[in-house]
Amino acid sequence: MFAIPETFSPLLSLGIGLVNSQLLDSSELATRIPSYEVFAQVYASLPEENFYLRPAVRFSYEPESNVELPTSLSLREQTIKAAAELGLLYNGIIVPAVTLQGAMLSRNLRLYTADPVIASSANSLSRRETLWQAAVTAGVGFPFADGSLVVEPFYRLMQIQDDNRQSTQWGCDVSYALPVFSPAN
Amino acid sequence: MKSKNIKLIILSMYLMFAGCSHSSSRAGAPFKAEILYFTPSSGSDSGQWTVGERVLKTLENPDTLVGNNFEILSGRALTIDSTVGSLITGRVSGSEKKNPIRYTVKNGTIIPRDSTTLLMFSGFYAFEQVFEQVEAATGDKVTDLKDNVGGRYQVLFEPTLDVEDSGVEARVSLKLNAAFNPQSDNFILFRRSALEQIPLAANFKVISHEFGHALFKRSFFNQKQETCAKTDEAGVEQRKKDKFFDGRLSVEYALSGFNEGYSDFVSYVMTGEPNALSGSFGNAEDRIVKSRSLSGDKFTFAQLNGNQICPAGFYCIGTLFARALYKASQIHAKQSEGLRTFSRQVYAALKSTLSFLGQSPSLDVLPLPSKEAASCQMRRDISLSYDGAVSSAFLSAFLRGLPSSEEKTILCIELSELFGTTGFVEEVRGVCNP
Numbered sequence: 213m214f215a216i217p218e219t220f221s222p223l224l225s226l227g228i229g230l231v232n233s234q235l236l237d238s239s240e241l242a243t244r245i246p247s248y249e250v251f252a253q254v255y256a257s258l259p260e261e262n263f264y265l266r267p268a269v270r271f272s273y274e275p276e277s278n279v280e281l282p283t284s285l286s287l288r289e290q291t292i293k294a295a296a297e298l299g300l301l302y303n304g305i306i307v308p309a310v311t312l313q314g315a316m317l318s319r320n321l322r323l324y325t326a327d328p329v330i331a332s333s334a335n336s337l338s339r340r341e342t343l344w345q346a347a348v349t350a351g352v353g354f355p356f357a358d359g360s361l362v363v364e365p366f367y368r369l370m371q372i373q374d375d376n377r378q379s380t381q382w383g384c385d386v387s388y389a390l391p392v393f394s395p396a397n
Numbered sequence: 398m399k400s401k402n403i404k405l406i407i408l409s410m411y412l413m414f415a416g417c418s419h420s421s422s423r424a425g426a427p428f429k430a431e432i433l434y435f436t437p438s439s440g441s442d443s444g445q446w447t448v449g450e451r452v453l454k455t456l457e458n459p460d461t462l463v464g465n466n467f468e469i470l471s472g473r474a475l476t477i478d479s480t481v482g483s484l485i486t487g488r489v490s491g492s493e494k495k496n497p498i499r500y501t502v503k504n505g506t507i508i509p510r511d512s513t514t515l516l517m518f519s520g521f522y523a524f525e526q527v528f529e530q531v532e533a534a535t536g537d538k539v540t541d542l543k544d545n546v547g548g549r550y551q552v553l554f555e556p557t558l559d560v561e562d563s564g565v566e567a568r569v570s571l572k573l574n575a576a577f578n579p580q581s582d583n584f585i586l587f588r589r590s591a592l593e594q595i596p597l598a599a600n601f602k603v604i605s606h607e608f609g610h611a612l613f614k615r616s617f618f619n620q621k622q623e624t625c626a627k628t629d630e631a632g633v634e635q636r637k638k639d640k641f642f643d644g645r646l647s648v649e650y651a652l653s654g655f656n657e658g659y660s661d662f663v664s665y666v667m668t669g670e671p672n673a674l675s676g677s678f679g680n681a682e683d684r685i686v687k688s689r690s691l692s693g694d695k696f697t698f699a700q701l702n703g704n705q706i707c708p709a710g711f712y713c714i715g716t717l718f719a720r721a722l723y724k725a726s727q728i729h730a731k732q733s734e735g736l737r738t739f740s741r742q743v744y745a746a747l748k749s750t751l752s753f754l755g756q757s758p759s760l761d762v763l764p765l766p767s768k769e770a771a772s773c774q775m776r777r778d779i780s781l782s783y784d785g786a787v788s789s790a791f792l793s794a795f796l797r798g799l800p801s802s803e804e805k806t807i808l809c810i811e812l813s814e815l816f817g818t819t820g821f822v823e824e825v826r827g828v829c830n831p
Binding site for chain 1: 431433447448450471472501503510511512517557590593596676
């Protein structure tokens, strides 16, 4: 029994992911930062039996974090990410996968002030910055519905350019295989 | 071997990406940064909190936040031995660690890239503001103060507390406080909190208050850190007969109050603001914040029994002292040379207070140590008669060191009114006579 339907090659699947980052602050205490992802991926079989390449594109949104900050002054961060991935997986009863990811992050920094603090109009603290990120992800897919639906919990090690606060993520992808790409159709 | 390969792949991808990113120009000394700063009040204008550009005149290295007079350190752990108000004694641990400073440079100005960095640079500027005023407020040179602490003050930014109890180790953090550690002469800025309005770590009023503790140690305690060491029953009995056993003064309820009160006065002299806590917390009507105001609703020493009038424990004794100093200083305008001259006289008087405490009439009214003091325990509630006697001894010794002046006359009237015959007994009021 194999997880990925053998008739689907190459096979496109679409999915969503719920991700948690661990943000370490100056006290080295961790705050959980959630983010939400959508992705599209293709399974391409390799000559080696049961091995597949899985290129993917992934977009994620990290809302303003719940890091505890004073009420009259904070620099709030919101990030969107576009990533390209290439995974190698083994198609068995379960689907273990290792994936390399390169991503571009667009982070919106917003200076928030409230009474009694006023911000000079010339301040440059509110800005958008572009960052690069590299990551490696290890996950295990659990197939359902004859392999059309895959639930894949994962753990990700990452390095964001000039930002060591977040270096790990964990989460779960849920993807659904689109039959329209099956040669059988 | 596999993990090494993975790391190599990640590194090469990172280098590829990093090569695509634009590099910002470097900032050079004197460094400018966009920060939160407080403009002290002057004349009838009240102070103002602003986010904008400021020059950090004494900053030597923005990547480590090392300055001429102090440095800001993060990632440290504290083991606390005791806490008395915002005085904390304990040991600092934690290895040298690069500060988590993230900034970019735009037109030569440092632009913080996260809240932590914004707070750290803002805190640096607040300490700079304090050091700029130390000599004017005390008469002591900053270099002399630095010599006392081994060259440079250390400011611990958001340290964690290592707690070990019953074999269980935990790492926790304190919020809603800034503190001075008289044991190691460093300052502690605890973790930011959503309960704060103006972050304490960047609050010039709060930081100048904490620096007041360093000045109280240097003046009243002659820079010697008194620690009260626990002893057995026989030791306690022995101490109860010795008015000046080692460490007594550091655990006396009333003296802790005078320490806090002097620090509030220092904050006023440096910032022109009569309430060191206003703006720190959202609820301006909070009873504790209101009771700390040097110009707030009047209360007296005799009313401190119970916490109906003033809910802040020994701080309330300090507020009475600070209010009297504030009232005497009102013959001068805010931020004026006259106010600074008076501040220097107060500081000089504190330097001779301990010596006069050992002489009549202060010595006569200073009570023998209570059992709590002899056991190194800080009482939670006031004892009007006992603390009133300690307070009378302190005030008379302090006033003896103050030169005759219009301010001293007003101060004596105010102290007599606020402390009454319980906290400033008639027998010692002769020190007010010219």
